[in-house]
Amino acid sequence: MINKNGDGHADAGQPAVRAHGLNVRRGGREVLRGLDFEVPAGSVTGLLGPSGCGKTTLMRAVVGAQKGVTGTLEVLGRPAGSAALRPRLGYVTQAPSVYADLTVRQNLEYFAAVLGLARSARAAEVDRVLDEVDLAARATSLTRDLSGGQRSRVSLAAALLGAPELLVLDEPTVGLDPVLRNALWGLFHRLADERGTTLLISSHVMDEADRCGRLVLMREGRVLAEDSPRALRERSGVATVEEAFLALVAADADRREVRP
Numbered sequence: 001m002i003n004k005n006g007d008g009h010a011d012a013g014q015p016a017v018r019a020h021g022l023n024v025r026r027g028g029r030e031v032l033r034g035l036d037f038e039v040p041a042g043s044v045t046g047l048l049g050p051s052g053c054g055k056t057t058l059m060r061a062v063v064g065a066q067k068g069v070t071g072t073l074e075v076l077g078r079p080a081g082s083a084a085l086r087p088r089l090g091y092v093t094q095a096p097s098v099y100a101d102l103t104v105r106q107n108l109e110y111f112a113a114v115l116g117l118a119r120s121a122r123a124a125e126v127d128r129v130l131d132e133v134d135l136a137a138r139a140t141s142l143t144r145d146l147s148g149g150q151r152s153r154v155s156l157a158a159a160l161l162g163a164p165e166l167l168v169l170d171e172p173t174v175g176l177d178p179v180l181r182n183a184l185w186g187l188f189h190r191l192a193d194e195r196g197t198t199l200l201i202s203s204h205v206m207d208e209a210d211r212c213g214r215l216v217l218m219r220e221g222r223v224l225a226e227d228s229p230r231a232l233r234e235r236s237g238v239a240t241v242e243e244a245f246l247a248l249v250a251a252d253a254d255r256r257e258v259r260p
């Protein structure tokens with residue numbers, strides 16, 4: 001596993017993300033309430049839940065971009081938002097954040113410079129990430145001439161620069177065709193298996209759940225359950241994660257009803 005702590009030792013057994021009693025207030029409202037969960041190091045963990053349940057807010061908290069966070073949130077062994085975490089994290093927001101009037105390569109060279117990668121290493125690093133997202137053939141295209149899915153992949157390539165230990169991806173496969181979606185999930189698992197990267201990937205599409213090694217299921221600002229897709233299905237005695245989610249929602253509603 002890649003380890004950038006400088007101590008030469010992997011963080012054996014330590015989760016990549018650990019939340020305990022995590023709350024987030026946005027616009028005067030508690031949008032995340034008392035979250036407890038872990039993202040195991042080296043896992044492909046899916047953050048699943050309906051639109052508005054708080055996935056983006058949680059991801060912003062993990063990468064240190066969210067205000068109003070209270071409770072415990074540790075990322076790679078440090079408090080979320082620590083400056084030292086910045087080069088160890090890659091974050092891809094839902095809207096591609098790339099410059100339309102630069103070429104794909106110019107965008108990536110710019111982000112490599114911002115990241116502080118040595119000038120001599122930049123070209124090779126840009127080539128590497130272009131290959132990983134299958135965009136080498138479009139390296140000299142202006143970003144504005146790309147399709148929406150291709151632009152998203154430029155954002156993803158930018159997040160892969162410098163081989164971060166934790167990748168936080170907000171709905172990275174939305175709007176992509178099935179072939180591309182499949183290729184990206186292949187890439188996510190290669191990053192985890194071959195490089196030890198931890199991936200936290202949000203989706204509101206339950207049919208992507210089985211692509212993940214582990215799931216954190218959310219609803220209305222709370223965590224309903226966390227486990228492997230298989231364990232979640234088996235625990236509810238159902239065939240799909242979607243059915244397991246519905247069973248958990250029903251059980252949660254019952255529990256809250258009987259509470260005095």
Ligand SMILES: Nc1ncnc2c1ncn2[C@@H]1O[C@H](COP(=O)(O)OP(=O)(O)OP(=O)(O)O)[C@@H](O)[C@H]1O
Binds near residue numbers: 031057
């Ligand atoms: N800037 C903001 N100020 C106040 N409240 C916000 C803000 N952005 C989002 N919220 C609220 O926070 C809650 C969680 O939103 P969030 O974007 O985290 O959900 P999500 O699960 O990522 O949704 P989606 O799948 O649609 O992206 C929602 O109730 C939303 O209305």
